[in-house]
Amino acid sequence: MKQIPLAFGNGTSELDIPEKNLSSIIMPSEPEKRESGAFLIKKALENPIKSRRLSEIVNQNSRIVIIVSDITRPTPTEQILPPLFEELYSGGARDENITIIFALGLHRQQTEEESKKLVGEEIYKKIRCIQHDTGRCRRIGVTSRGTPVEIFEEVLNADVVVGTGGIEFHYYAGYSGGAKSVLPGVSSEEAVLTNHKMMIEEKAVSGRVDSPVRQDMEEAAKIFGLKFILNVVLDSKKGIVAAVAGDFVEAHRKGVETVDTMYKVPVEPADAVIVSCGGYPKDINLYQASKSLDNATQAVKDGGSIILVAECAEGIGNQIYECWNMECKTPEDAIERFKHCFEFGGHKSAIVAKAAKKFKLYLVSKLPEDKVRTAFFTPMASVQEALSAILSENPDAKVHLMPHGGQTLPVRKEN
Template sequence: MMDSTVEIAFGRSQLPVRLPAGAEPTIIRKVALAKLPDQALAVRHALARPVAARPFAELAQGRRSACILICDITRPVPNRLFLRPMIEGLMAAGLPPERICVVVATGLHRPNEGAELAELVGDPWVLETVRVENHFARNDADHVDLGATLRGTPVRIDRRFVEADLRIVSGLIEPHFMAGWSGGRKVIAPGVAHHETIRTFHSARFMEDPLAVQCNLVGNPLHEEQLEIVRKIGDVYAINTVLDEDRDLVYVNFGEVVASHLEAVGFISEATKIGIGRRFRTVVTSSAGYPLDKTYYQTVKGMVTPMDILAPGGTLIIASECSEGFGSAEFRDAQARMVELGPERFLATLKAKTFAEIDEWQTEMQLKPMRVGRIQLFTTGLSAEERRITGVELITSVEQAVRDSIERHGDPAVAVIPEGPYVVPVFVGNG
């Protein structure tokens, strides 16, 4: 049998991986979805035909102010397609541009500024016309206190959003390894929530809940907290997008935040969750390429997503550029503690806390695939110390790692997931 080569997302391009002769690859991709032939027209139609809401032009009438939330640089949301039409619609309805604010929903991530902000917004006109500002979760005065949820989560949300007369979120609908699906209500919390809000529902009592998993909204405690937070805020609207592997728009809708999000999830769910009839001892995946694989922090998502098809004791090989290095200082500290204490003792320290330490939840998520099998990482980023505290095995060649895994397990079957965490393989076999 001839060698075969597959390509997986890596940085801004693809990483070719030549599989050894005799390997039996299963390539796992999303179901192919038709590209929208006219993306700008699709956005206009979505705004004019909303889900459970009045058309955008009517919603804009008589408003005193408006705030539009956009995701940060870690999400490839096509902001260039919809920000200007919405802002122009608001201005046409009589709202002056100085009363319109676009806020980058950073959560506890770093701000996006300068050239990066220009890339994120994707339209110089927007930056020249309205205020585009970052959310800072640690600035107490920037948030409005809305009380607590029934589970006791303190709800403090960015004042610019809460106090706006018209509140709009925007996002990308994709699997999320804790909240079920990204986008919609998640752009609010954690997107523009205070750090105590974020640290509460990222604590171990939520994170270790068996229903806080990818592609699940039913009974998911994180999702339920987010819905309760939305109800506390009041009327919120959303524009929801779905992209294919080429990052082209295949779906867009607009409407009431919860209803429109659920409709978008319904569209993408069956195309993203891929039933697989067996588990594999060798799984090769990515961190979805740029921008998600800019940091090791985000790379953890790619480790968690294929867990369901990784055979116990199997090998998960992930490639991630990590062009920006590790992530936050807090995440670095959490990883160092995990390596020092070991996974079990580290998890025990988390379960004793009401507030999670900032970004340690990502380390907690990394423990889940580590409990299933062996995790190997190929990266061209990260310093020697950063590599040490990943807590996983570093490799210098994906191809060699695949050959070694096949030999070690005595099984030529290899699962390859080129798009990483944007695809969710689900085991549907009997054993």
């Protein structure tokens, strides 16, 4: 027997698995030793990819906008800004001409405390900081896929725009970062929803730069004229392990290479996979936890089983998702409904339904059993009980373990 602890909320859930059944433990390969985050950012700004340095682009009269992530993202904006300001100052930029804009997309407004925490007390005091407002967007074009390019007017009025953010896997845009600071970051509601409707297309999955959602975002950013980004890559402890700056596509792809090296793991699909989100906050609710389920689908054979280990202390996590779960009686219902009715939140129900049609889904959580069943999972009291159910049907089943399901992306080995 092999004993393995799996993160569950703020604690762990112990699993005993016979060694003959354990196919592999799928882990990210993170660098052990690294330079400081400040050093990596400074180096990236001094050596921008396919671009002049910011200090050569700005002058004392430049009106500068810096787009930063909102409170729902793990981007360490407070660490990113000081070296960025240093670079801008060396080109003559002045505080009174700089505006920081929080890229809310369609997320809620932040409190002043949250905004202050993101940029740091000192910068918040001396620099104008405002939040994106979907009601104050102007149309400047349309993408080839029909998405209106409607950008927050404060961004349109700037001479120089710098998009900041983090690069990690994103379950329908392929990756976060890059053009994402413009669309959805500072775009209109119509633009965001039109773009997000592409999430049900086949290539709109984690780890693909050719996701139609990302391609559309990049076309919108090009129409707008985004010239410069500063993005970071984080490890599982939220430490900066890489930074890229410069052209919004070329620099982004360099960051993507780092993400792939660390978090893409080649696997032979097994009979079953046991996936933990990595604990709190990634398993705070089912809405967040389903991202790990999505990654795990790549590690299991069609018709196999997935055991999702996610506490879900705050329940389902989205009202529309919960409504769809109650109203769609079968996975087919959810998939059909999504084809005819795009509703943000409902997309989660459709994505899980898609997985439920291909695999047997088990959930180890603190959710009531009826809520688990309506979400197309079979409820299990413990991970041990879920494994026993699989082994009772197939005693020789090969099982992969994914302790960091939110960050690890299994990639099927090509035969």
